[in-house]
Amino acid sequence: MGKQVISLIGVPTDIGAGHRGASMGPEALRVAKLAEKLTRRGLEVVDHGNLHGPMNPWLPPEHGYRHLSEVVAWNTAVYTAIYDELNEGRLPIMLGGDHCLAIGSITAVARYCREQGKKLRVLWLDAHADFNTADVTPSGNIHGMPVACLCGQGPKELTELGGSSPAVSPEVFRQIGIRSVDEGEKRLVREAKIAIHDMRHIDEAGIKRVMEEALAGIDEHTHLHVSFDVDFLDPSIAPGVGTTVRGGPNYREAQLCMEMIADAGRVGSLDIVELNPAFDKRNQTARLAVDLVESLFGKSTLIR
Numbered sequence: 001m002g003k004q005v006i007s008l009i010g011v012p013t014d015i016g017a018g019h020r021g022a023s024m025g026p027e028a029l030r031v032a033k034l035a036e037k038l039t040r041r042g043l044e045v046v047d048h049g050n051l052h053g054p055m056n057p058w059l060p061p062e063h064g065y066r067h068l069s070e071v072v073a074w075n076t077a078v079y080t081a082i083y084d085e086l087n088e089g090r091l092p093i094m095l096g097g098d099h100c101l102a103i104g105s106i107t108a109v110a111r112y113c114r115e116q117g118k119k120l121r122v123l124w125l126d127a128h129a130d131f132n133t134a135d136v137t138p139s140g141n142i143h144g145m146p147v148a149c150l151c152g153q154g155p156k157e158l159t160e161l162g163g164s165s166p167a168v169s170p171e172v173f174r175q176i177g178i179r180s181v182d183e184g185e186k187r188l189v190r191e192a193k194i195a196i197h198d199m200r201h202i203d204e205a206g207i208k209r210v211m212e213e214a215l216a217g218i219d220e221h222t223h224l225h226v227s228f229d230v231d232f233l234d235p236s237i238a239p240g241v242g243t244t245v246r247g248g249p250n251y252r253e254a255q256l257c258m259e260m261i262a263d264a265g266r267v268g269s270l271d272i273v274e275l276n277p278a279f280d281k282r283n284q285t286a287r288l289a290v291d292l293v294e295s296l297f298g299k300s301t302l303i304r
Contacts, residue, residue, distance in 0.1 A: 003043065003044055004043055004091055005045075005046060005090045005091065006038055006043050006044065006045045006091050007048055007090045007091065007092045008035060008046070008093050009050075009051060009094050010047075010050035010051065011053075011078055011095065011096055011097035012024070012025070012050050012097060013053055013056065013101070014097070014098050014242075015067050015070045015074050015098065015100065016067070016071055016099065016101070016141060016145075017098035017100075017274070017276075018139055018141045018143070018242060019242035019278075020056070020058070021277060021279065022097055022098040022273070022274055022275065022276045023056070024276070024277045025096050025272075025273070025274070025275035025276065026095035026096070028240075028277040028280070028283055028286040029095050029272060029275065029290060030047070030095075032286040032287045032289070032290040033290065034290045034293065037290055037294050038293070038294065038297060041298060043297060046090070048085075051074070051077045051078065053073050053074040054074070055070075057070065060140070061137075061139070061140025063134060064135065066140040066141055067142070071100050071142045071158070072157045074097075074101060075100065075103045075104035075158065075161060077104070078101050078103075078105050079105070079107050079108045079161055081108075082104065082105045082108035082269065086108065086109065086112040091268060091269060092105070093269075093270045093271075093272065094269075094270070094272065094273070095272055096273030096275070098242075098273060099143040099146055099227075099271075099273045099274055100142040100145070100146055101146075101271070101273060102146045102227050103150060103161060103167075104161065105225075105269065105271050106122060106150050106168065107161045107167040108162070109269050110162065113223050116223075117221075118221055118222065118223045119219075119221055119222045119223070120172045120223050120225065121217075121218055122173050122174070122226075123174050123215075123225070123226045123261065124147065124173055124174065124227050124229075125177055125226065125227065125229060125232040125257070126175065126227070126231065126232050127229070127231045127232060127243070127248055128144065128180050128181070128229070128231070128243065128245075129147065129185055129196065130143070130145060130146050131148045131153075131185050131188050131194065132144040132145045132148060132182060132184070132185050133145065133148050133153050133188065134154075136187075137182075142158075147175075147194065148188065148192075150166065150167045150168050151167075151169065151170050151192055152165050153166075153192075170193055170194050171195070174195050174197065174213075174214035175197065175198075176202075176211075176214055176232070176257070177197075177198075177248055178196050178198040178199065179199040179247055180243075195214075197210045197213065197214060199249075202253070207249065207253040208260070211256070211261070212260075215261070218266050223266065224261070224266040224267050225268060225270070226267060226269075226270045226296065227270075227271040228270065228273070228289070228292075228293075229273050230274050230275045231248070232248060232254070234246070234248035234249060234250055237250065237251055237288060238284075238289075240275055240276050240277055240286065241274050241275065241279060241285065242274065242276045244279075251288075258295035258296040261296055262295060262298045272289055272293065275289060
């Protein structure tokens, strides 16, 4: 067994978002030296450049969805690329792009897990539950819908991306850092029984206990996928996102979160999404994201 090879796959689109600019996320992560810093961790890193897809036409929603055909095109490209990397034994990191792209990446990971006989656990680090549907969405923006789509609630073109619907069942998810859920979405999340560790729970129990709960039951047969929406972080430290929500995890909480995931030792794939350099200050949010991803791959703040 050689050393772990990390594949970086840029997906420069804001097709599912409500603001322009997440399309610049992959380049901002490269400017913040993601590849170099992971290489310093002793990992072999291959940057595959960027996937290609349709331009963002910036149109109003149709039948409750904005840009559905373009979202399908981008997610199909993501699905193929991520699945191919997993099959080659590499660990893919998707450099987003907005969070609608997790439909493609997690559908690919779920297929890979089924074929390999592995259990899937998805840590969804986000301010938002992303469980909207066409019926309840206030905006039609598909970046608010990926978890619902992955659980089989959404347009057929997205729920059946991998040929079978649904891609996953709700119990694979552990959502952490949630603090903004739309009214209609609350009912859907309760009905789906998604495990949500919201900010109130983090405030009451502390991030250590929350992460222990979220990582409970993981073993050597588990593939851990981390879907890291940069708006998970408090906007005071991470202004470079389109949908800021006050009251998120601070730097220390986010570091502990990533270190505990690293300690579990089961990370098999990662999304970094919703980084929007247009809202950032001197690329600080990208640099923070890279810092946290280093911790996710074993850079400890202490010498243990």
